[in-house]
Amino acid sequence: MRIVRPGLAALVFATLLVVGFGGAGPLPPIGALLDPWRGVWAAASAASLPRRGAEPIPGVTDTVRVVYDDRAVPHIFAGTELDAYRALGYVVARDRLFQLELQTRATAGTLTELLGPAALATDRSQRSLGLAWSAEREWAATDSASIMARAATAYAQGVNAWIDGLGPRDLPLEYHLLRARPLRWKPQYTLYLMKRMGYTLAYDTFERQRDRLTALIGEAAANALFPAHSPIQEPIQPGPGRHPRFDFTPLPPPQPPRLSRAIGGDRGRSGAMGEWSGEAEVGSNNWAVSPKRSASGYALLAGDPHLDLSLPSIWYEAHLVVARPGSPALAPARRGGEADGGLDVYGVTIPGVPGIVIGFNRDVAWSFTNTGSDVLDLYVETLDHNDSPTQYLLDGTWRPLERRLERYLGPKGEVLDEGTVSYTHRGPVAMSGNRPTSVRWLVLETGAGDALIQAQKAQNVDQWLSAMEAFKTPAQNGVVADRAGTIAIRSSGMFPIRPGDGRGDRFQDGTASQADWTSYWPLARYPFARNPAQGYLVSANQEPKDPRVDPGYLGNNWPSPWRAIRINLLLRHDSAVTVEAMRRYQTDPGSARADAFVPLLLEIGRAAEAAEAAALRQAIELLAQWDRRYTRDNPRAVLFEFTMQELQSRLWDELIAPGPGTARRVATPGDAVLLQALHDSATTWWDDRRTANAVETRADVVATSLAAALERARAAFGDPATPDAWRWDRAHRGNIYHLLRIPSFSALNLSVPSGPSTISPSSGDGTHSASWRMVVELGPEVRGFGVYPGGQSGNPASPRYQDRLPRWLNGDLDTLRFPRSAGELEPGRTAATLTLIPGGAR
Amino acid sequence: MTYIRVALIAAATVVATTLLGWWSVAAIGTVAGLITPVGRRAGLEAAAGAALGWAAILAASALSGPVWTVAQRVGPVFRVPGFGFLAIAIAFPALLAGSAARLASEARRWTNVADH
Numbered sequence: 001m002r003i004v005r006p007g008l009a010a011l012v013f014a015t016l017l018v019v020g021f022g023g024a025g026p027l028p029p030i031g032a033l034l035d036p037w038r039g040v041w042a043a044a045s046a047a048s049l050p051r052r053g054a055e056p057i058p059g060v061t062d063t064v065r066v067v068y069d070d071r072a073v074p075h076i077f078a079g080t081e082l083d084a085y086r087a088l089g090y091v092v093a094r095d096r097l098f099q100l101e102l103q104t105r106a107t108a109g110t111l112t113e114l115l116g117p118a119a120l121a122t123d124r125s126q127r128s129l130g131l132a133w134s135a136e137r138e139w140a141a142t143d144s145a146s147i148m149a150r151a152a153t154a155y156a157q158g159v160n161a162w163i164d165g166l167g168p169r170d171l172p173l174e175y176h177l178l179r180a181r182p183l184r185w186k187p188q189y190t191l192y193l194m195k196r197m198g199y200t201l202a203y204d205t206f207e208r209q210r211d212r213l214t215a216l217i218g219e220a221a222a223n224a225l226f227p228a229h230s231p232i233q234e235p236i237q238p239g240p241g242r243h244p245r246f247d248f249t250p251l252p253p254p255q256p257p258r259l260s261r262a263i264g265g266d267r268g269r270s271g272a273m274g275e276w277s278g279e280a281e282v283g284s285n286n287w288a289v290s291p292k293r294s295a296s297g298y299a300l301l302a303g304d305p306h307l308d309l310s311l312p313s314i315w316y317e318a319h320l321v322v323a324r325p326g327s328p329a330l331a332p333a334r335r336g337g338e339a340d341g342g343l344d345v346y347g348v349t350i351p352g353v354p355g356i357v358i359g360f361n362r363d364v365a366w367s368f369t370n371t372g373s374d375v376l377d378l379y380v381e382t383l384d385h386n387d388s389p390t391q392y393l394l395d396g397t398w399r400p401l402e403r404r405l406e407r408y409l410g411p412k413g414e415v416l417d418e419g420t421v422s423y424t425h426r427g428p429v430a431m432s433g434n435r436p437t438s439v440r441w442l443v444l445e446t447g448a449g450d451a452l453i454q455a456q457k458a459q460n461v462d463q464w465l466s467a468m469e470a471f472k473t474p475a476q477n478g479v480v481a482d483r484a485g486t487i488a489i490r491s492s493g494m495f496p497i498r499p500g501d502g503r504g505d506r507f508q509d510g511t512a513s514q515a516d517w518t519s520y521w522p523l524a525r526y527p528f529a530r531n532p533a534q535g536y537l538v539s540a541n542q543e544p545k546d547p548r549v550d551p552g553y554l555g556n557n558w559p560s561p562w563r564a565i566r567i568n569l570l571l572r573h574d575s576a577v578t579v580e581a582m583r584r585y586q587t588d589p590g591s592a593r594a595d596a597f598v599p600l601l602l603e604i605g606r607a608a609e610a611a612e613a614a615a616l617r618q619a620i621e622l623l624a625q626w627d628r629r630y631t632r633d634n635p636r637a638v639l640f641e642f643t644m645q646e647l648q649s650r651l652w653d654e655l656i657a658p659g660p661g662t663a664r665r666v667a668t669p670g671d672a673v674l675l676q677a678l679h680d681s682a683t684t685w686w687d688d689r690r691t692a693n694a695v696e697t698r699a700d701v702v703a704t705s706l707a708a709a710l711e712r713a714r715a716a717f718g719d720p721a722t723p724d725a726w727r728w729d730r731a732h733r734g735n736i737y738h739l740l741r742i743p744s745f746s747a748l749n750l751s752v753p754s755g756p757s758t759i760s761p762s763s764g765d766g767t768h769s770a771s772w773r774m775v776v777e778l779g780p781e782v783r784g785f786g787v788y789p790g791g792q793s794g795n796p797a798s799p800r801y802q803d804r805l806p807r808w809l810n811g812d813l814d815t816l817r818f819p820r821s822a823g824e825l826e827p828g829r830t831a832a833t834l835t836l837i838p839g840g841a842r
Numbered sequence: 843m844t845y846i847r848v849a850l851i852a853a854a855t856v857v858a859t860t861l862l863g864w865w866s867v868a869a870i871g872t873v874a875g876l877i878t879p880v881g882r883r884a885g886l887e888a889a890a891g892a893a894l895g896w897a898a899i900l901a902a903s904a905l906s907g908p909v910w911t912v913a914q915r916v917g918p919v920f921r922v923p924g925f926g927f928l929a930i931a932i933a934f935p936a937l938l939a940g941s942a943a944r945l946a947s948e949a950r951r952w953t954n955v956a957d958h
Contacts, residue, residue, distance in 0.1 A: 006944065006945060006948040009885065009941040009944035009948070010941070012937055012941040013941035016868075016938045017865075017868065020864065020865065020938070021865070031863075031865060032863070032864060034864065034930065034931045035859065035864040036859065036899035036900045036931065037859055037899055038864075040912055040916050041899075041900060041903055041909060041931070042903075044907030044909045044911070045903050045906045045907040047907040047908055047911070048906070173916065177919060743918065744914070744915050744918035744919060745915055796911075796915045797911045797912045797915055799908070
């Protein structure tokens with residue numbers, strides 16, 4: 001015993017020291033982690049903003065006052081525009097430091113330095129895109145005197161001031177868990193972020209799927225199933241003629257497959273069995289109502305950009321006010337990028353962006369939806385060697401490839417891997433199946449420029465549109481309204497003009513420079529409308545311009561315009577729109593898709609003779625009871641969704657590529673094409689090629705789908721007569737993951753009031769939805785309302801981490817406080833103040 | 843005297859952890875083991891004092907922020923529930939200081955035996 005106890009003590013002591021200092025296996029060093037003063041527990045004391053604070057910031061030219069309101073929104077009152085961006089960088093870093101770093105590393109392909117070898121595949125993929133290469137190149141070419149460069153530099157000073165003053169108790173939780181220290185912020189990281197947005201919104205390599213589709217079903221059928229123009233027209237640019245318009249024509253029959261090209265290559269995101277819909281039923285909305293159709297007589301604007309949701313949110317709310325020094329009144333905004341001009345803008349910024357992306361000022365409000373234009377082409381290249389190429393063939397001459405060595409480092413600086421990314425004059429080279437292809441992608445060539453910075457200063461719609469002329473990519477449908485009652489919409493961005501038939505959804509010949517883009521659409525040709533007769537403007541990612549007005553190629557495979565149809569319907573029937581109505585519309589549970597499909601399914605189903613007659617009868621009976629709304633407790637939406645899935649899997653059997661493993665559709669046509677097929681009983685697509693001895697008809701397929709959907713619903717949710725058994729929110733839940741997908745930092749299994757194709761759509765796994773909802777009334781005093789799913793703080797322990805989630809889930813909006821001065825905010829609504837003073841020359 | 847010694851160790855743990863870091867708990871345990879009169883339970887006293895010290899810091903933190911929320915969020919990262927993570931946070935300094943004190947006490951006893 002004399003030796004055992006001391007021996008045990010020695011063992012415990014040694015073990016704790018080893019684990020305390022060095023960790024064990026997946027465990028980080030637990031000494032530093034558990035340290036009640038400097039470890040994870042410090043997150044508790046950093047959870048709330050200190051009531052008062054004063055910090056010196058390098059570069060700040062005059063005192064900046066930051067007042068946090070009771071929603072934890074910083075109202076920044078600065079003497080100059082650049083000071084406002086410094087302060088914005090500081091407060092964003094204070095609340096979202098880890099997010100700033102993670103999104104930068106995700107773009108740069110340096111996640112391994114933070115997360116280790118597990119992120120190697122992601123980094124390799126990201127670096128092969130060339131986003132960081134492009135951002136660095138663009139930054140090097142940016143005029144340092146431009147407002148963009150100066151704003152990004154000022155913002156970086158603010159971020160770094162926070163990092164430099166960071167005590168161990170301020171370190172975000174994630175750094176503790178990863179044993180990492182924050183990365184210093186470089187001004188060009190703002191461009192990284194913009195490139196990242198370009199990747200999110202404008203990266204579409206449909207050529208690969210398209211190539212396999214053509215091999216499977218032939219060119220004509222591929223063109224019809226994935227058309228350049230939507231078969232349902234409800235364009236962003238209204239008229240002429242009535243909309244929605246259904247341009248349904250018979251679908252060409254599928255051709256016999258050419259298997260060599262149909263097999264292999266990559267598999268698209270869409271088409272996975274089990275998704276709620278064939279197309280990505282996600283997207284953003286915005287609309288504006290002119291004074292003649294609003295109850296108040298003022299212009300109204302609504303916007304709800306839909307993105308992958310995360311905690312913390314992609315958005316951060318802020319208010320920037322810049323008055324001329326010594327003047328109580330705000331100076332008028334000036335065009336031309338003067339850094340000391342007036343500014344009074346409220347809205348949401350993305351951490352990393354110096355300025356407000358979506359929001360309003362004292363005169364103008366605006367919001368965006370993604371245009372989804374095709375700005376990426378793949379060129380099949382001829383290389384001197386496929387394994388380690390140094391040259392590519394162009395116009396009969398071998399040209400040198402630009403080769404960049406990519407080195408992947410681990411958290412301790414160790415080299416994990418190396419690789420080379422080659423570039424032609426078009427962009428990075430990657431393999432598409434067994435073919436080397438270079439990527440020409442507008443996002444790698446240009447960006448948003450200073451458009452967003454200038455647009456936030458506009459005093460009327462025309463100034464805003466003028467500022468947005470500099471916006472190059474990713475193209476956005478910008479809706480804008482002003483206090484004078486003007487409303488407008490324009491798809492802003494560059495739209496390439498291609499040689500030949502002008503389409504960009506097929507592989508191009510890389511050996512000829514004639515295949516390169518020839519120019520871009522002129523501004524006058526952009527989808528655009530201003531004060532239309534109908535009194536409102538709507539965009540919801542649909543094809544922006546009716547091809548009867550302009551048949552030019554902007555993109556392909558447009559989302560079916562169900563949301564646009566629904567919003568137009570609601571606005572058409574409301575001649576006295578209110579702020580409250582706008583809010584309600586944003587989460588309207590109605591579905592134009594259901595309105596289009598259900599009567600047709602019932603009609604065809606009732607006329608069908610099915611083997612499973614009883615099941616079919618019951619399915620029809622239950623579906624006929626549906627009110628076509630996706631409310632949480634709706635008992636029939638699930639049957640419709642299962643029916644749609646069954647219908648797609650039976651109808652599009654020709655699109656299943658043969659190959660190893662589970663057979664999957666190469667791609668799934670959009671619901672507009674499905675509806676087109678449903679209107680055509682004679683098309684041969686209804687025959688299921690997998691049944692050799694039978695020829696199925698439309699009635700057969702619809703009847704079988706309805707019966708099968710009923711069985712699935714019964715199997716999954718029980719007897720439909722049982723109250724709440726088939727509740728929609730039992731079938732469909734929302735999930736908002738933390739940036740590192742840590743479940744305990746996430747908000748999972750949420751009951752969301754939305755469904756596929758509703759105005760607030762939600763995808764199958766519920767991770768994509770309205771990332772920000774905003775309604776603005778442009779009266780004498782501009783009133784704004786908004787909410788996003790999450791909270792201002794990135795600290796998972798903070799009460800501000802996801803405090804807005806309940807209101808977002810209910811479809812409620814908060815009143816956005818828009819004080820003209822620091823003193824105007826009522827004391828009871830002031831949560832904290834921060835004074836930033838010149839100094840701290842670092 | 844035991845209570846006083848435990849309180850003193852706790853106070854020293856608070857100060858040392860705040861100023862130096864978590865590892866100072868081991869040093870405090872060692873010192874406690876060396877100065878505690880022979881025959882006393884040096885290990886237990888040091889363990890109790892260190893646990894009390896860290897609990898005091900956590901309690902103070904709880905006055906300004908949601909310590910329990912931190913436990914609930916971070917615990918599951920290591921596959922332990924919130925209260926388990928909190929318990930580990932108290933047990934860690936206790937075991938560290940207790941084992942250090944026990945070892946120091948043994949070393950002192952062995953030194954004394956050798957001297958005699």
